[in-house]
Amino acid sequence: MADLKKFAEELVNLTVKEAQELAQILKDEYGIEPAAAAVAVAAPAGGGAPVEVEQTQFDVILTQPGQAKLQIVKAVKEITGLGLKEAKELVDAYPKAIKEKVSKSEAEQVKALLEEAGGEVEIK
Numbered sequence: 001m002a003d004l005k006k007f008a009e010e011l012v013n014l015t016v017k018e019a020q021e022l023a024q025i026l027k028d029e030y031g032i033e034p035a036a037a038a039v040a041v042a043a044p045a046g047g048g049a050p051v052e053v054e055q056t057q058f059d060v061i062l063t064q065p066g067q068a069k070l071q072i073v074k075a076v077k078e079i080t081g082l083g084l085k086e087a088k089e090l091v092d093a094y095p096k097a098i099k100e101k102v103s104k105s106e107a108e109q110v111k112a113l114l115e116e117a118g119g120e121v122e123i124k
Contacts, residue, residue, distance in 0.1 A: 015054075016053060055104075056103070056104075057101040057102065057103070058101075058102055058103070058104055058107040058123050058124065059097045059099070059100045059101065059102075059107075059123070059124045060097065060098050060099040060100075060102065060107050060110045060111055060114070060121060060122075060123055061095055061096065061097050061098065061121065061122050061123070061124060062076070062090075062091065062094045062095065062096055062097075062098050062114060062119055062120070062121055063094065063095045063119075063120045063121060063122055064094060064095075064119060064120035065091050065094055065118075065119050065120075066117075066118035066119045066120060067118060068117060068118035069091065071117040071118055072091050072114065072117050072118060072119045073087050073088045073091050074087075074117070075113050075114055075116075075117040075119070076090055076091055076098055076114075078113075079098060079099065079110055079113060079114075080098065080099070098110060098114065098121075104123075107123045108123070111123055
């Protein structure tokens with residue numbers, strides 16, 4: 001017999017992607033519908049503490065363009081691929097998300113570029 005406590009710990013510590021893969025395997029190979037599998041995976045065994053899901057997508061928000069607004073507009077144009085007019089409108093609408101739902105490393109790169117140009121930025 002499998003070590004059920006170890007198995008339960010592995011289930012509770014699954015990432016969202018792994019839980020989705022497990023649900024697909026259960027559906028394809030065993031005929032168990034994903035909703036039932038998701039509930040089984042999401043419920044911690046033995047009333048354990050809820051598992052925190054690590055944030056994987058971040059928004060980069062320009063909170064203040066600073067004194068060198070032209071430099072910020074150029075940076076936003078380069079980062080987003082927008083035209084000059086659209087980039088200026090985006091900067092003028094601060095506080096505004098410059099990039100949404102990006103990886104942590106990309107968010108940090110965008111933040112560094114905008115701060116280098118003189119803007120104030122936060123990552124959420």
